[in-house]
Amino acid sequence: MTSVQHISKPDRLPPISQSGPIAWVRERFFSSIGNTILTFIGLYLLYLIVPPMLNWAILDANISGTDRSVCDANRDGACWTFIKVRIVQIMFGLFYSANPDQIWRPIMAFAILGGLITALLLPWIPKKPYIGAFTIFVFPFIAYALIHGEWLGLKVAESDTWGGLMLTLILAFIGIAAAFPIGIMMALGRQSDLPIIRYLCVLYIELWRAAPLITILFMASVMIPLFFPAELDFDKVLRALIGISLFQSAYTAEAIRGGLQAIPKGQYEAADALGLSYWKKTILIILPQALKISIPGIVNTFITLFKDTSLVSIIALTELTGITRFAAGSLEWKGKLIEGYVFAAFIYWCFCFSMSRYASSLERKLDTSHRN
Amino acid sequence: MNAQTQQINSTDIAISVEKLNKWYGRFHVLKDIDLTIHKGEKIVVCGPSGSGKSTLIRCINHLEVHQEGKIIVDGIELNNDVKHIDEIRREVGMVFQHFNLFPHLTILENLTLAPIWVRKMPKKEAETIAMEYLERVKIPEQADKFPGQLSGGQQQRVAIARSLCMNPKIMLFDEPTSALDPEMISEVLDVMISLAESGMTMICVTHEMGFAKQVADRVIFMDAGEIVEQGLPEEFFNNAQNERTKLFLSQILAH
Numbered sequence A: 001m002t003s004v005q006h007i008s009k010p011d012r013l014p015p016i017s018q019s020g021p022i023a024w025v026r027e028r029f030f031s032s033i034g035n036t037i038l039t040f041i042g043l044y045l046l047y048l049i050v051p052p053m054l055n056w057a058i059l060d061a062n063i064s065g066t067d068r069s070v071c072d073a074n075r076d077g078a079c080w081t082f083i084k085v086r087i088v089q090i091m092f093g094l095f096y097s098a099n100p101d102q103i104w105r106p107i108m109a110f111a112i113l114g115g116l117i118t119a120l121l122l123p124w125i126p127k128k129p130y131i132g133a134f135t136i137f138v139f140p141f142i143a144y145a146l147i148h149g150e151w152l153g154l155k156v157a158e159s160d161t162w163g164g165l166m167l168t169l170i171l172a173f174i175g176i177a178a179a180f181p182i183g184i185m186m187a188l189g190r191q192s193d194l195p196i197i198r199y200l201c202v203l204y205i206e207l208w209r210a211a212p213l214i215t216i217l218f219m220a221s222v223m224i225p226l227f228f229p230a231e232l233d234f235d236k237v238l239r240a241l242i243g244i245s246l247f248q249s250a251y252t253a254e255a256i257r258g259g260l261q262a263i264p265k266g267q268y269e270a271a272d273a274l275g276l277s278y279w280k281k282t283i284l285i286i287l288p289q290a291l292k293i294s295i296p297g298i299v300n301t302f303i304t305l306f307k308d309t310s311l312v313s314i315i316a317l318t319e320l321t322g323i324t325r326f327a328a329g330s331l332e333w334k335g336k337l338i339e340g341y342v343f344a345a346f347i348y349w350c351f352c353f354s355m356s357r358y359a360s361s362l363e364r365k366l367d368t369s370h371r372n
Numbered sequence B: 001m002n003a004q005t006q007q008i009n010s011t012d013i014a015i016s017v018e019k020l021n022k023w024y025g026r027f028h029v030l031k032d033i034d035l036t037i038h039k040g041e042k043i044v045v046c047g048p049s050g051s052g053k054s055t056l057i058r059c060i061n062h063l064e065v066h067q068e069g070k071i072i073v074d075g076i077e078l079n080n081d082v083k084h085i086d087e088i089r090r091e092v093g094m095v096f097q098h099f100n101l102f103p104h105l106t107i108l109e110n111l112t113l114a115p116i117w118v119r120k121m122p123k124k125e126a127e128t129i130a131m132e133y134l135e136r137v138k139i140p141e142q143a144d145k146f147p148g149q150l151s152g153g154q155q156q157r158v159a160i161a162r163s164l165c166m167n168p169k170i171m172l173f174d175e176p177t178s179a180l181d182p183e184m185i186s187e188v189l190d191v192m193i194s195l196a197e198s199g200m201t202m203i204c205v206t207h208e209m210g211f212a213k214q215v216a217d218r219v220i221f222m223d224a225g226e227i228v229e230q231g232l233p234e235e236f237f238n239n240a241q242n243e244r245t246k247l248f249l250s251q252i253l254a255h
Helices: A021-029 A033-059 A069-073 A080-085 A087-092 A094-098 A104-121 A128-148 A164-190 A195-210 A213-227 A236-262 A265-273 A278-315 A320-328 A337-366 B003-009 B053-060 B082-091 B107-117 B123-136 B152-164 B182-197 B209-215 B233-238 B243-252
Strands: B013-024 B027-038 B042-046 B068-073 B092-095 B170-174 B201-205 B218-223 B226-231
Touching (some): A104 A164, A128 A164, A164 A195, A265 B092, B042 B053, B107 B123, B226 B243
């Protein structure tokens, strides 16, 4: 018998009509008659919307001057002068706009936070667990000392005079940081084999999830003081924070539970068979995988929370949205609500978009499944 | 281990199962199972699907909870005492049909996790031992990859090495080759054969009859939750007594 040697054919590139830029455009925009029509309708809508927006927001906009005279002279464009003049108020709230010489305090607090977060995000910086623990357990006190001022002997800024983006960030950051561990515990508890723990966790989650945040904030602010003696009047921002954290933890718990349920039973069994205890199994095997799966859901709840902080205006706290309305309601800047809200929306968008981008990069980084 | 337990262990019985009964809901999966396995013995368990063979070996390391009967593993009785369960699981390794490697950890981390966290072994030592076992299953070059980058056969060999890193006295195999592509079965069986030759006590649920003939000291046939027949491999394959065994053998050996 003679054997025949097989000679493999060399690899070739795909034909240019299927991989070049023309193919790219054709496939995405003109793949059928229907899609071609949609492409043209889309282009027409862009033509209708984009140029006037550009004109209003940039080309015809006013930013010079320190009062509304410039804006009143040119009514075609946006009045960014308003934002420029009121920027300290919009960023830091009433106390700091009344005491502009003190704004180094919140700026310093957020610079420290920015440094810590950067250190946490950069892959080559070591000792991340310590930095993380410092950010969560120590930094809030530093920030409080700086922003409130009493501990450092600075001019005291009572918390109900905090406001603007600063208050939004305080509420969101602490709300997220507090809700995350509670959420993990509740999600684990809901999966527990012990009925009492399970029912308590279900009760907790369903209770907070069933109430709208606005109701919870209202109760935290108005009703709780009714049940406590007047001397025990604790801080209004703190009350809002507790309400937000508990509310948020229920949503975080549900997002994490989704991840927990996606972990195959075999992972639990393999960990059990190796003799790992419940907590070692949970911390080393189950949670790392479950949290990775839940990243989109968790980030979704964080983004929602970030925007929902605007609801604290119901209890007379002036965070970003509230302070914008306040500033645009002043006699001096009456009627500039649109500029204010567009600016606030832009800030919300920047933060939410960065959270979402960071989450997807984290998802890619943690992906070890090596599926295509 | 103290002297007293040593004495109990001095008999050569690795596992003894007495009047074991288990139900899933109202479904009676295991019926009055009696089984004694000696140290160093290699047992192959076979039988049609749903016969309870996987459930039986999963009872041995308490992945399944039995309702009646007695299981003694390495001198320790398996009851609801968590300490006993942990003790037994440290001594009993298990290999699963779907490998169940931890996908978020590298191969080396998969192997060192339990020695470090359960046996409190220093990381360096655990890594040295892990590399020895990876050599033994012939894939040391994959140590820094993730399970998702390996073929099924390689993953299963890693799973075997992962169990061996705990230095178990008994190994349980739950259909270790059933999820593999045909060309990968032999690489896994080769590892299992060399493990058998090293004197490990093994219980394998498998339909690889060639493997059974080559290494088994005893073949057990289960059907409908009962041990229907057991014996030496040559007797079992050539001279089965029970009708159900004959039917089963004719079905799996037909091709």
